[in-house]
Amino acid sequence: MNAVLKPKFVSFMEYLTAEELAEYKSEYYAGEIFAMAGGTINHNQIIINLCIILGMAFKNRDWRVFAGDVKLHVPSAESSTYPDVLVIKGQPQYWDNRRDVVCNAQLIIEVLSDSTKDYDRAGKFEIYRSVPDLQDYILISQDKVHVEHFVKQSPNQWLLTEYKAMTDVLTIEQLGETLSVADIYDKVEF
Numbered sequence: 001m002n003a004v005l006k007p008k009f010v011s012f013m014e015y016l017t018a019e020e021l022a023e024y025k026s027e028y029y030a031g032e033i034f035a036m037a038g039g040t041i042n043h044n045q046i047i048i049n050l051c052i053i054l055g056m057a058f059k060n061r062d063w064r065v066f067a068g069d070v071k072l073h074v075p076s077a078e079s080s081t082y083p084d085v086l087v088i089k090g091q092p093q094y095w096d097n098r099r100d101v102v103c104n105a106q107l108i109i110e111v112l113s114d115s116t117k118d119y120d121r122a123g124k125f126e127i128y129r130s131v132p133d134l135q136d137y138i139l140i141s142q143d144k145v146h147v148e149h150f151v152k153q154s155p156n157q158w159l160l161t162e163y164k165a166m167t168d169v170l171t172i173e174q175l176g177e178t179l180s181v182a183d184i185y186d187k188v189e190f
Contacts, residue, residue, distance in 0.1 A: 012073075015080065016098070019071075028080040029127070036082065037115045042142040042188050043084075046111045049186050050085050050179075057177050063106075064088045071101045072108070077127040085109040087175070089133075105131055106174060109138040117141075125150070129158070135174045144190060147181060 009031040010018075018033070019026060025036045047067050054065045066086050073080045073095040080101065087107035095101040108128055110120045120139055128134055137158070139148040147163040149170050163170055168181040 012078070012080065016101070025082055027082060028078075029123075030078045037113060040113070040142060042190075043111045043113060045186075045188050046140055046142060046184060047084050049184055049188075050109060053179060053183055054085070054087060054177070057175075058087075062090050063175065064092065066102075069100075072105055072131070073101045073103050074127050074131055075103070076130040079127045081124065081127070083108045084111045103131075104133045106133050107136045107138070107172065108134060109140065111140045111142050113142065121148075136172055138170075140184060142188070145181060145185060147184065 010028075010033055011031070012028060015026075015028040015033055026033045027036060028034075051065055051067050054063075057063075058065060064087065066083075066088070068082055068084060070082070070086065071080050072083055072086060075095075083105070085108070086102075086105040088102065088104055089106050092102040093104040095103050108131075110116075110124065112120055117139075125137060128137055135152045137150040139150075141147070145164055145166055147168075147170060149161045149163070149172075150158045151161070151173070153159050161170065163181050166182045166185065169178050170181070171178050
C-alpha cells in the first residue's frame, strides 16, 4: 500500500521567517508554502509598463503602486501572495507592523503565465475577493492581447470585461484612470 505524504503544516510566522532566508520567493496558503515560478521578458515588460503608467498617473495623488516584492496578507484565507502589481490608496496597512507585508489593496494585477493562469483566475481570485478594500482585479495575458478586468459590483458580485484589441481602453473607475491596452503591451513581443 502506497502512503500519501501530507505536507507539513507551517504557521504564517514560520513562513515569514523562512521567506526572509530563502533564495527564491514563495507564496503561503493555509499552512503550505508554494515556490513561485520564474518570470519571462514579456511578464517583466508588462509589469514595468504598468508601473510607469500608474506611477505617473498617481504622481501627485494619494495612491501608491507596488510591484512584485511586497507581500499581501489575506488573514481570512490564511494566505500571503506577491501580486505582480498592487495599488493602495493612502498609507499601507501593515500586518503586525511588518513593513514587507500589507493587508490592503484596492487594485491587484496579475500577469498570467502558463503555469499559474488557472490558479490566478480561480484560487487566487477567490482569496483576493476576501480583501475588504479590493475593487478591481485585472489579469493580463503575456502571450497574446487579452486583458480580463473584474470590477466589484457588490460584496458577492464581480463584473468581467474582456479586452482583446490593442485599440481597447479599460477604465478603472475607482482610480479615475484609463489604461490603453497598447500601452500595457508596449515593447511586448508575441
